[in-house]
Amino acid sequence: MNTIKNYLDNMFLGLPETEDVKRAKKELLAMMEDKYNELKNSGKTENEAIGIVISEFGNLDELADALGIRQVVDNKSDINCVTYEEAEGYLEDSRNIAPKTAIGVFLCIMSPTFLLLLLGLNELGFLQVKEERLVAAGLAVLIGLVAAGVSFFIRYSSKLEKYEYMQKSVFQLDYNTEQMVRRVMAQDEPAYTSAVTTSVIMYILSPLSIILTALLLNSGGASIISVVGTLTIVACATYNLISKGGINNACQVLLQQGDYSVKTKSNKTFQIISKIYWLAVVAVYLLYSFTTNRWAISWIVWPIAGIVFAILKIVTEEK
Amino acid sequence: MISSDIIRGYTDTMILYLLLNEPSYGYEISRKIKELTDEKYIMKETTLYSAFKRMEANGYIESFSGEETYGKPRTYYKITEAGKSYYREKCEEWELTKEVIEKFIVKENNHEYY
Numbered sequence: 109m110n111t112i113k114n115y116l117d118n119m120f121l122g123l124p125e126t127e128d129v130k131r132a133k134k135e136l137l138a139m140m141e142d143k144y145n146e147l148k149n150s151g152k153t154e155n156e157a158i159g160i161v162i163s164e165f166g167n168l169d170e171l172a173d174a175l176g177i178r179q180v181v182d183n184k185s186d187i188n189c190v191t192y193e194e195a196e197g198y199l200e201d202s203r204n205i206a207p208k209t210a211i212g213v214f215l216c217i218m219s220p221t222f223l224l225l226l227l228g229l230n231e232l233g234f235l236q237v238k239e240e241r242l243v244a245a246g247l248a249v250l251i252g253l254v255a256a257g258v259s260f261f262i263r264y265s266s267k268l269e270k271y272e273y274m275q276k277s278v279f280q281l282d283y284n285t286e287q288m289v290r291r292v293m294a295q296d297e298p299a300y301t302s303a304v305t306t307s308v309i310m311y312i313l314s315p316l317s318i319i320l321t322a323l324l325l326n327s328g329g330a331s332i333i334s335v336v337g338t339l340t341i342v343a344c345a346t347y348n349l350i351s352k353g354g355i356n357n358a359c360q361v362l363l364q365q366g367d368y369s370v371k372t373k374s375n376k377t378f379q380i381i382s383k384i385y386w387l388a389v390v391a392v393y394l395l396y397s398f399t400t401n402r403w404a405i406s407w408i409v410w411p412i413a414g415i416v417f418a419i420l421k422i423v424t425e426e427k
Numbered sequence: 428m429i430s431s432d433i434i435r436g437y438t439d440t441m442i443l444y445l446l447l448n449e450p451s452y453g454y455e456i457s458r459k460i461k462e463l464t465d466e467k468y469i470m471k472e473t474t475l476y477s478a479f480k481r482m483e484a485n486g487y488i489e490s491f492s493g494e495e496t497y498g499k500p501r502t503y504y505k506i507t508e509a510g511k512s513y514y515r516e517k518c519e520e521w522e523l524t525k526e527v528i529e530k531f532i533v534k535e536n537n538h539e540y541y
Contacts, residue, residue, distance in 0.1 A: 136473070139457065146458070165471060165472050167473055170474055171477050173477065173481075174480035
């Protein structure tokens, strides 16, 4: 029954929600449900019943004049249509590329750790080197790792570039393709859920390294090094989440759910804000870190930025 | 196979015929059409609904909320006086159409025309 409702939802996607349109949708659904129930009662299987109901439904074009939406319907055919092959290709590419993107993110998160390690060891008196040199060496590694990480993004994101419109603009998916995507998503569900669970537990436990060090050892050097532990756990958790979340994310893109819903895509204000926002966050992070040299604490910008971003999204959508 | 061009001019007639005796609702009408035509013609939901809207706007039928077995209110349609006279007009029109077209149709036993 959900399939029929989804089919209808998809067909009405992007239409203005006038009283006429809402009423039409309700009545068409009622007719389809009646037909479905009767077919089921006459001994048809669920799939047969759905198949018949959908094949006998008709098309939006016939409703256009009656509902006064001729213009919208005619324009709707201009909306991109994602084909079965494109959807399959996107899923396949996402599956392959997610682990590579995850490595890139892992490298970026790990990038300040060497610097922190050097500063910590120095603070503890293990290294007899001038701090300026340590900072220089640490920064060199930091920049090197970020560069390596970014090179992963550039190399692999170009392969997904051709699918970018799916994330940004509204498109249509035919019935078969949608069913295929839903199947893939359902198959991936257990693995994805367990990856999310593992990563969330790791995120929650990650500050333990800092907290325990602060409680047990009253040492500035040790507490700097303890950040390395936290960052490593965060990096591993994020790697796990991104590499195993590729399929789920691609399915969400194709089904236009969650972050890729028609509502979010139509929210142009938010689209622009989010672009500027993340650039600004990077600038703040680098500016603060370089000017104060407090790398041990500046990473906190990221989790805070994430939460603020979520709030921004909700606020702009409310409007 | 029925040509949808011909049928299109008479979907209203089919629906009005089914409403002559008693009010009815979407699925019931579509089921009766299917039964009466021995499944030779199945009216698509979108065709049916746009006919409802069109005829309602023209004043041939009126809709009202009626009882439904599953608890949800269901939209029923009933024919108006204007609908009845429109139906009679369409019947006359069809008789005439049939008479005219018939003159050009070769009957199966008249093989010499082939």
